[in-house]
Amino acid sequence: MDLLLLFCGRRRVMQVEGYSMWPTLKPKDRVIVRPLNQHSELPAIGSIIVCIHPQQPSRRVIKRLSCVTDNQLTILGDCPDASTDSRQWGRIPKGCLIGxxxxxxxxxxxQVS
Amino acid sequence: MLRSALSAIVRSLPASTVEAHCDGPCGVYDPASARVHAEAVLAMTKKLKALEAPASAADHHAALNTFARFVAVKEDEAQKTKNELLILWTDYFKPEHLATFPDLHDTFWKAAKLCSACKVHIDQGKAEELLAAVEKIHGMFWQSKGRSDAWVTAS
Structure with missing residues (x-):
């Protein structure tokens, strides 16, 4: 189904770089992302999400949604030692959520180098 | 088999990059390191200025030794301050921060120059200017993280 939606332009393919989501995701893994907008319902706690880097808007980061408070998201990597996330950034605005x-x-x- | 085929299709499609790594090798930055070294520069400068001439010829070598040790520590701490500032400047701060801090480069450049001035001279004014520059960088750093951590000195 998601593959079909992908070809309809309703899903995006993204390739993972880095180890902050190890062991769930590793470098070169491909993920299919359902884009979300301001009006979309928030993903469930525990979902893996793609966000705009809160300090460097040109970058996209992939983390796990840990908590939602007042439209602010707490996002964490599955591998804390290799992750920069809400422990450094604090909570990030819902508007940073991409999918x-x-x-x-x-x-x-x-194939992982 | 179907799953494998679908994975192969997904892997063959063009994909944008999404990052799952930390901002630095360890992700740990804190201007406190620079502050501690800058405080040491100021403390050693004050100690050097407070040194008194030896009362007798017998005290001469001891006085020279103390002077040399104080200068060496001041020199070392000023260089450590510069190293810590350069890490923040070149590793932590990114081009995006210039929008918020248009004087970021000038601030770091002048702070690095003050480190050099503190090595070259025994100048309490320069050492105090250096500590003030580090305090300004402390403010920029924590503001960039959306925090307002208080400036607290050890001495």
Whole structure:
């Protein structure tokens, strides 16, 4: 279904860089992202989401949604030692939310450099 | 097999990058390190200015030794201050921060120059200027993180 929506332009494919979501996601994994807008219902707590970097708007980051308070999101990496997230940034505005990961196309470990 | 085929299709599609890493190798930055070293520069400068001439020839070598040690520590602490400032300037702060802090480069450049001035001279005024510059950078740093941590000195 998501693949069909992908070809309809209703889903986006993104490629992961870095280890902050290890072991759930690893570098070169592909994720299918359902875009969200200001009016969309927020993803469930525990979902993996894609956001605008709160301090560097040109960058996109992928983290897990940990908590929602007053339209502010607390996002954390699954691998704290390799992650910069709400522990450094604090809560980020809901407006930074780009989408929710709905599917994963994993890359074989031997292809991860 | 179907799953594998679908994964292969997804992997063959063009994809934008989404980052799952930290901002720095460790992600830990704090202007407190620069502040501690800058405070040490000021303290050593004050100690050097307070040194008195030896009362006798017998005290001469001891006085020279103390003077040399104080200067060496001042020199070392000023260089450490500069190193800490350069880490913040070149690793932590990003081009996006210039929109909020248009004088960011000038502030760091002048602070780095003050580190050099504190090495070259025994100048309490320069050491106090350096500490003030570090305080300004402290404010910029925490503002960039959406925080307003108080400026607290050790001495």
């Amino acid at each position: 929710e990961v709905v599917a994963l196309a994993s890359t074989p470990l031997e």
